Structures are given as structure tokens and as C-alpha cells.
Amino acid sequence: MSFNNRKFSINRQTGVPRISAKADRRFSSHEPSPQETNSKIHRQFRNAHEGHRPHAGLDPTRASTGVVWCTERAYEHGFAEEPEKWANLGQGAPEVEDHIEGSFERPKMIDITMAGREYGPTAGIKGLRAAVANLYNAHHRKGKRSQYTYENVCIVPGGRAGLIRIAAVLNNAYLGFFIPDYTAYNEMLSLFKNFAAIPSPLAESDGYHIHPNKIAEEIARGTSVILTSNPRNPTGRVVKNPQLAEIQDICRDRATLVMDEFYGGYNYTSNCDGTTISAADNIEDVDEDDVLIIDGLTKRFRLPGWRIAWIVGPKEFIKAIGSCGSYLDGGAAVPFQEAAIPMLEPDKVLAEMKALQRHFKVKRDYVVKRLRDMGFIIKTVPDSTFYLWLDLEGLPPAIADGLNFFQACLEERVIVVPGIFFDLNPSKRRDLFDSPCHHFVRFSYGPKMDTLKMGLDGIERVVAKFKHSSSVAVK
Template sequence: MASAEASREKMMRRNTAHDLFAQFHRHRAISVRAMSAIKDEDDNLHEDENQPSPESEPSFDMFRNVARTGVLYATSRAQRHGFKRLDDPEWANMGQGAPETGPLPGAPSRDFHMNIEDAELEYASTAGIRELREKVAEYYNALYRQEKESQYSFENVCVVPGGRAGLTRVMAALGSVQVGYFTPDYTAYQEALGLFSRITPSPLLHINMHEALMKSEEFRFQAAGRGLGAVLLSNPANPTGQSLEGEELKNYVMIARELGIALLMDEFYSHYYYDGETLDPADGGADDNTNWPKTVSSATYVEDVNEDPIIIVNGLTKNWRLPGFRICWVVGPKKICEMLSSAGSFLDGGANAPLQKLALPLMDMDFIRRDTWALQRHFKMKRDFLLRELANLGITVEWEPTSTFYIWANLSALPQPLGTFFRHPPPASISFDMLFARANCSSLTPQKVIIVPGVFFDINPRHTRTIRKSKCIHFVRFSYGPAMPNLEKGVQQIGVMIKYWKSHQESAEQYAHDTFG
């Protein structure tokens, strides 16, 4: 009897490992030893008998558990089922947080040939090479600050080796302050906000959960009442694809100025807009500097570039579709950029010097204009396709994305047992992601699709907030960053799975019993 009970307990612990609440959003500390004991049953799928068993692996108690972000979690799950690379022909990767990087129809060509001089093999400044900093300053002044007295210079720009490196530098430079954040938002904010002991993360929760964006009046009330020193947010928003702009964005900047709050604006998707009023040259619009596609930046509403506490993080990763370059930047007051350069000297050492040189032609304004038109034309086509196909599958999209390349989708209307798992948190003994986000959805419907479960975006720094009733539990994030064949394959394979469950509906409890005994 004791043996049977122990076996049942072991099975429950293994199934609990799938439960994202238990693994990634616990509101109490969990040791590395405990995490290593909770093993995924999928680990046995490709197990090498010569490898040490989980029980014999070292625990390294001197280290804390570092959870994967949502994309890495979903991808690592898929790898256990045979996923090998981003262009794997058998898989539909609708979870990736990166855009397709190949040539786009109508886009200007990108020349990636260069000779590297001996001098460029040295370390670059932790603030970046001056030529690139000047190009970045020109970009913001030309697009967002024409005819304004206060202009950005190279001293207002700090080049960093990737967006997350930029955010980490900012967090390292902050003093002992409360930092406000929103949910849902970019999954990597969880670790960035929880890494430094001086920072106290403070969630800004919507009164109306059906509003994608917080109105500026409510933002002022919460920011002032909490005594925030900084606020971190993505705009356009990852994962919802919604955007603060116009008067609302202007109000956010004004509130930050008046309250003395550092507004940390992650603007990595600021070229991905699909509701602009200017006419695409492909449809007869002017093909010159008088006709720019819609882009949005908080830089528009900064009064004094060296006094307003507005810090913008952006880079080549998303808007220029060059994630492998790891060349990004932080734009803000000169004094803050000096601090960020100092932080880079002990955090990351600075961005790749030769690639900074290679990026210079990509910052020419005419290149940016033509490339952005091609990007918006192409990604709008993919967005419209995926919205249409998800609707045909019975998957609800509450907020149609006007920007980014993500769709925040509600799965709760799907047939049982699919919908059940996305209406309520699952029992502890049931795998949360086993039915949909899991790479191999079940033995009966092995559809090779990768998506990111919504709970990853209900960020919970330091696990101090109880989110067992998370408002994100019934959502997932679909990415239309990949190429169109990937999206077509994804919706086809999801359709096969949904069709199966429509004709074989059963309760979540029965599914768990049949699957796990």
C-alpha cells in the first residue's frame, strides 16, 4: 500500500512539473534541489541509458533556480519531441519572439559584406561607437523631433548588446525605488525586475481587465499613490499588440515628467503598425521622404531630452529584423546614458564593434523608410491571414493587434477537454500545457505546433504575488513573426487537433485519468 501511495505521489509530482503555476509562478521560494526532483516525464522520451539518472545529478545548492522565459520553455518542450531548428519543416513554430529575417518583397537590399580593420578588433566603448550613436540620434530627431528646440545628440544614446542587456543596464543603474509594471507584458521583465535587490517591483493592475491599456488618468492615480520611481512597459505591447499613442502617450510622458518617474519605454516593435493613414507606395503613395509609414515613439512628447526622465530601448532586433546582430540602444538624458555606459563596464562589456560598423548603412533614413513600408505590408498580410484562420477555428481574439507580430488569443471556447484547461487553473496532478501549448499534444493528436502559454506573461518578479487565479490562464500568444508557410502549417495542424476533440469530447478529469492513470 505504501509502495502504491509512493508511486502515485511520484506521478503527481511529475505531472505537477507541467503545471506552469507550480514551475514558474510559485508565490513561495523553491530550491534547486526541489526543482531537480520534479522531473518532466518527457525527459524519458530520448533518454540515454548511459547518462546519469536525475537522482544522481548534482544539485548545486549554491545556485538559485533560473526559470526559462516563455519562448524558451515552449521551445525546450518541443525539442524533447524532435524539434531541431527554427526552419524545421515538420514543425510550425508560432511561439518565436523574432521576425523572419530573409528578404521581403519590395524591401531595399541589405549588404552584409565588410572588411574588418585591425583597430575594430579592440573593445568598443561601452556606450557604442560614435558613428552609430550619431545615426541613432538622427533617426529620433528626424522622425519624432522635427522643429523642436531640444534635440538628441550622440551623448543621448548608449549602444548595447541586445535589448535585454539594455534593460539590465537600466535596472542596474536604478537606485532604491519601486518600479511599476503591467500584466500581461514581456516575459523577460520578470527576471529583470527581480534581479536587483534595490528594486521593489510593483504591479499596476487594471481596474477593468477587459481594457488592454491603462488609461492615463488611472496611470497617474496608481503611479502617484504608490510613490513609484520608475515604470517599465512595452509599447507597442507584447503580447497584446496594442499601442499607447497620441494624447494617451503624451499624457504618460507628461505624468512621468510631473511626478519625477523614469518611464522605461521598450519600443522594439515601433515599426510594426498596420493602421497608418499615409498611402503605401505600392498602392500609389509617394515614394520619397514626404511619405513615411506610421511609427510611434515616446520621443515625440519629450520636452527636454536631457531633463525629461524618458528612457527608450530599441534596436535592430525586431524593427530591422536582425535579431542575430545583438545591436540595440538606449536613448535618454545624457546623464543617464553616462550611468548606463558605466554599468556596461561591469555587466556586458559593450556591443560587438564590427557589427556596429556594419549597421551604419541600415540607419540611413531612406533605407529605413523603404524597409518599414515593406515590413508593414508583409506583416499586415500575415496578421490578417492568422486572424481569419483563428476565427475559423473558434479561437477568440478580444483585441485585434494594431501593431507587433503577436495575437493574444483566448482558448476557453474550444471543445473539452481543450477549453476546460484554459478556463480554470488545472488540478495539481494535471499537466497545464499538455493539451495545446505542449509540443506533442497527446498520443492521439501529435500536432507539432509551438505556442507560448499566457501565464508566462502574467509576470511575477520574486514570486511575491499569488496568481493562482491568473487572468492570463486561458490565453496563449500566437506569433506571426515566422514566414507564411510556417503559419499555414500551424493553423492546419491546430485544426486537426480541434476537429478530433470536437468529435471525442471528454472532461479534463477523464483525459488526465486516461493519460496518466
């Protein structure tokens, strides 16, 4: 086949051929006829078959999660130029400053050892793996015969990397997940073909709570892997004992539980006594119970930039998860792993969790009061995390759905995340505009108080403006 004299290329936006600037460029055996370049059936074929789409080797639709998409829209309104004038209540990040009373000061410098210059093991350095195991034994395994060791821990470069590693080692299975849930699950669940992701919606009328009978239903229909955040993103609810223990009993020897516990420290159900919610409390045998727990420094240690997280589970799983890092992500940075070890001393962590819970509960209560004063209906105050699953019903119709409310907030330099992004749809099989999440946004009270006040002032202006517009229209 000759590749000379090609005189056309394809417009990636429209799928229509265009004249090439290089007359000698050619990738087909003949010039396309008008019937090929202009006919409706050819355009339909190209759009329906990935291999025939323009630039078919790249799928740009996979480029962003919901939070990133929202940030990109904020950039269009000037967020990148003056971020200090914006209230970013969309990013799922806690404040990172050192002013929280009772919290230990974060390192400002890191000593890089000779070992820190070398490639690290993809399962993480032994010292940090042992420190994580010791923390879980001290906080969740006291008096229990079965204890974690370093072999039950894999260090990963952030929570998303951990989830990707877990997905890579799953067997052919139905994987059950609950909606609404964390937006990044959507892309992770759509990338891998070794399992089929099956959504299960939770009821708004029940506060999006996961009951044990819901888990039993999933297993009864053949689900053998269950993925969930607990405490839950975005609803701010937590499943705790005795229901959590009942769920684990139902799954034991029947299904693998993947528990995303990044918000386990943001627990307001035990009077801010530092108690962390974890499935580790209920595991009978650390090497037999098919429970994988993922957590890290990102949320409850307020160090999202460090990208240090861990997976805790049976040795057999952990060995496979550690090995697959060699071709997925290469492992976490060794100097940050070394610096993390002293942070995980159990008494230090307990004091940190007490400080964290007291501080964020104050912010939660402030945000809930301000929003209720504006007319928002908050049926259930979140008992964990730093999120509000904010219902927009009852607002003027022009801003009573997540996307329009988000757009109106951008005009006031406030970022929230439309609820539709949390209605995970990895197989693209459902019409999301029928979604029960469409009239919600996720509001994060993770940022510092000054940012929250700025954001709530902006939201108050949005509500007032549209209420005024509605009253004028009625007259």
C-alpha cells in the first residue's frame, strides 16, 4: 500500500475530512469519494466505531473526574488568575494549615536519606508498613488474637492509585457499589474489564444509609466484590457498629469488601473522643477475612500533597497489590514514607483525631446553621466527613438543580460540585437526567473558616438574587 500524496485529514470535532496542508501526505490507497466523505452513513459508522474515529488512539472523554471538570469551568471564570478571591467548596480537601488547637505541627522540611534517593519497594518501605500495622492493632485490634503485621500493609501513592491497584488484581466478578458515591470511582470502574460494575441506588428517604439487608441482597444476586466509602462521600453518613459488624458477618466467606475509609477520623458520633471508624474492629482473622481497607495521610492527617496512602488486608492480597505497583505507578516517594513513620504513633494519632473532630464539628455546625437560615432544607445533619449533600429543592426553579446552581455560584466566585457526578455510571447505560442526584450539590466544609464564610456569603447572594428574580416574574 502506498502512503504518498494523501491530501486530507479528519477534523477531530466534526469527523469531517479536511484538506491537508501537506500535499504528499497519504494514508489510504485512493482519494475518498464524496459518497465516502459526506454521506450520513459513513459519519455514523465513524462515530459508532472507536477504531474509525478521528485520532482513535486517544479517548479525551476519560480526561477528568467531576471535581476536575468543575475546576476547569471555574478557570473559565478566572479562578486560576485569582484563586485567593474564590471559595473552593468543591475540592475534597481539608485545610492544611497548622492552627488547629491540639493538632501536631506538620513537617516543613524532610531529611532525604541515601535510601530515599533509591527506588523504593513498590509495596512500600518496611518501616512505614510496620507503623501502619501497629496503629491498626493499637486502635482496632486490642485483645484480639489475630494481629496485623507489615505483610498486611501496602503503601501506595495516594488513594486513587490504591483503588487502581485493587481493581487490577480483582478476579472475574460482579462488583457492587452504591450511589451516590465518590466521583473518581466512576473512571476506575470503567477502565478495567476483569469485573462488571453493578450500581445499587440508596434511598434518599432513608438518608442514603447502607443497611445489612442491602448487602445481603447484593450477595444474593451474585455480587462477589463490594466497594464503598465509609464514612460516605458525598452524603456525610457513616455505617458503624453494630450494623458494620453485621455487614462484615454477611460478607464473610461470600464476598470481598473494599472499604474506602479515608474519612474515618471525621467521626462526630462518639462525642469527639478521637474514635476512628474502621472495619478493622470486626475482622476475625486478618489473613482470612476478605476485607481490604484503604486510608492514608490525605484526609485525616491533612496532607493531600504528600500522596501517601495504604491498603490493609490479607497477606495474599497485599502481596499481589504490592507487586502490581511495578507496572502501574512505581510506588510512593521514599522520603515522604520515611517522614510519615513518626506521625503514626498511636497516642499521637488519638490526640490528633480528637483535635480534628472538635475543629471540624464546629465548622459543620456553622455551615448547617448558615444554610438553614438561607432557606435550605437539611433533613439529616452529617455525622461524619466534611461534606454536606445539599438538597436544592425548594429554591427558585432556575437554580433548583445541581448544574444550574453550580453555574450561578461560579458567578459569585464559589465552587461546589453538582450532585449528578456522584450518580456513578461507569458503563454509560443510564440517562443521568433522570437521576435522583440531579437536585443536589456536594458542599465541602473542608477549607478553613475564612473560606467557608466567603463561600456562604456568595451562596447567600445567589439565593437572594434568584428569589428576587422569581418574585418580579410573578408580579
